[in-house]
Amino acid sequence: MKALHFGAGNIGRGFIGKLLADAGIDLVFADVNQAVLDALNARHEYPVHVVGEQAKVEIVKGVSAVNSTSDEIITLISEVDIVTTAVGPQILERIAGSVAKGLAKRSDNGNSRPLNIIACENMVRGTSQLKQHVLKALPEQYHAWLEQHVGFVDSAVDRIVPPSEAGSNDPLEVTVETFSEWIVDKTQFKGDLPTIPGMELTDNLMAFVERKLFTLNTGHAITAYLGQLAGHQTIRDAILDEKIRAVVKGAMEESGAVLIKRYGFEADKHAAYIQKILGRFENPYLKDDVERVGRQPLRKLSAGDRLIKPTLGTLEYQLPHTNLVQGIAAAMHYRSEQDPQAQELTALLQEKGPQTTLAEISGLEADSEVVASVVSAYNAMA
Numbered sequence: 001m002k003a004l005h006f007g008a009g010n011i012g013r014g015f016i017g018k019l020l021a022d023a024g025i026d027l028v029f030a031d032v033n034q035a036v037l038d039a040l041n042a043r044h045e046y047p048v049h050v051v052g053e054q055a056k057v058e059i060v061k062g063v064s065a066v067n068s069t070s071d072e073i074i075t076l077i078s079e080v081d082i083v084t085t086a087v088g089p090q091i092l093e094r095i096a097g098s099v100a101k102g103l104a105k106r107s108d109n110g111n112s113r114p115l116n117i118i119a120c121e122n123m124v125r126g127t128s129q130l131k132q133h134v135l136k137a138l139p140e141q142y143h144a145w146l147e148q149h150v151g152f153v154d155s156a157v158d159r160i161v162p163p164s165e166a167g168s169n170d171p172l173e174v175t176v177e178t179f180s181e182w183i184v185d186k187t188q189f190k191g192d193l194p195t196i197p198g199m200e201l202t203d204n205l206m207a208f209v210e211r212k213l214f215t216l217n218t219g220h221a222i223t224a225y226l227g228q229l230a231g232h233q234t235i236r237d238a239i240l241d242e243k244i245r246a247v248v249k250g251a252m253e254e255s256g257a258v259l260i261k262r263y264g265f266e267a268d269k270h271a272a273y274i275q276k277i278l279g280r281f282e283n284p285y286l287k288d289d290v291e292r293v294g295r296q297p298l299r300k301l302s303a304g305d306r307l308i309k310p311t312l313g314t315l316e317y318q319l320p321h322t323n324l325v326q327g328i329a330a331a332m333h334y335r336s337e338q339d340p341q342a343q344e345l346t347a348l349l350q351e352k353g354p355q356t357t358l359a360e361i362s363g364l365e366a367d368s369e370v371v372a373s374v375v376s377a378y379n380a381m382a
């Protein structure tokens with residue numbers, strides 16, 4: 001079996017690429033970072049530091065790499081059995097053109113072996129969104145062939161992988177937590193279901209995607225935003241701050257109440273899930289900066305993402321959302337010199353003020369009660 005994985009970054013090397021390579025799949029990474037590409041092609045292996053009470057270093061072997069903007073991608077897509085991505089939601093549209101060209105070549109070559117594509121991004125049904133981008137780029141004459149031979153498989157992916165410690169000079173080294181979870185929608189595969197240790201199959205994916213994104217990522221983002229406001233550099237320092245922890249836990253519980261209503265989760269199991277996540281945020285073996293977790297605040301404040309979607313759920317079921325409101329207000333205070341979305345947020349706030357800015361970014365009604373509550377919390381934080 002052969003796989004092409006877009007994005008040799010933290011989660012690409014530290015989780016998805018590792019699982020594929022460990023399963024004996026012939027793996028090629030596609031990326032745009034030349035230092036990483038060169039190192040992968042020079043060494044064909046890299047170390048993964050799995051940190052926890054029993055730390056270990058695992059060597060991922062037998063990998064190579066190509067530039068994601070080169071024509072080699074097109075040939076690879078015409079040949080491989082599985083394509084995965086971990087590039088970030090905003091990049092999916094950018095890779096869709098090459099994916100479409102590769103699929104056209106695959107069809108022209110008469111390759112009718114099933115191909116499955118799995119986007120492993122923090123978003124709801126990211127692969128389905130990639131499919132729409134690919135369909136836009138693919139001439140219509142190939143659409144029926146695509147429906148018959150290409151599975152677009154949605155997934156939920158969970159493992160905290162910050163950039164490796166600044167002390168390391170190795171561009172390939174990656175540090176990961178012990179916990180990991182990769183859940184894929186088994187109803188969307190073409191051909192036989194693959195057996196990849198560490199990949200779990202489900203026919204109820206939405207429940208898992210929303211449980212992860214609207215619990216872990218909701219709490220993570222709020223920890224980062226309140227953490228930065230309180231002057232903490234890392235997620236661990238922020239979550240050990242009792243005031244922050246109370247809001248983060250409260251927000252995960254508020255979001256959880258929506259998930260319990262929507263998906264029928266058992267309340268005590270969901271409470272244990274939240275408790276475990278708080279422990280993961282506290283992980284003493286990881287150095288995860290609030291700036292990584294808070295990155296791209298406009299994405300995180302958008303309608304379908306981890307802050308607004310759970311809040312909309314509380315409105316739908318008439319449930320409390322005081323802590324989520326605190327989290328949204330803190331997100332609007334996020335600042336980062338490195339992050340173009342943080343710069344854009346600052347400019348919008350200066351130009352339009354918090355009420356209009358929030359309404360525009362999130363799709364919430366400008367004159368709604370919830371926007372008024374966020375604006376009042378935002379002003380109080382300032």
Ligand SMILES: NC(=O)c1ccc[n+]([C@@H]2O[C@H](COP(=O)([O-])OP(=O)(O)OC[C@H]3O[C@@H](n4cnc5c(N)ncnc54)[C@H](O)[C@@H]3O)[C@@H](O)[C@H]2O)c1
Binds near residue numbers: 087089157158
């Ligand atoms: N790091 C985590 O803890 C974690 C966990 C679960 C999910 N995720 C998700 O995984 C995705 C990647 O996150 P990450 O933390 O690994 O980010 P990252 O920045 O470490 O990795 C992204 C990689 O994509 C590459 N890239 C950018 N443009 C590209 C292109 N056009 N073609 C190919 N590669 C390209 C970058 O060079 C980089 O190596 C995001 O959607 C994120 O939400 C991350």
Ligand SMILES: O=P(O)(O)OC[C@@H](O)[C@@H](O)[C@H](O)[C@H](O)CO
Binds near residue numbers: 161217
């Ligand atoms: O990757 P983002 O920017 O969507 O979110 C930042 C973190 O919350 C995220 O990367 C987590 O570490 C990850 O989702 C854990 O599974």
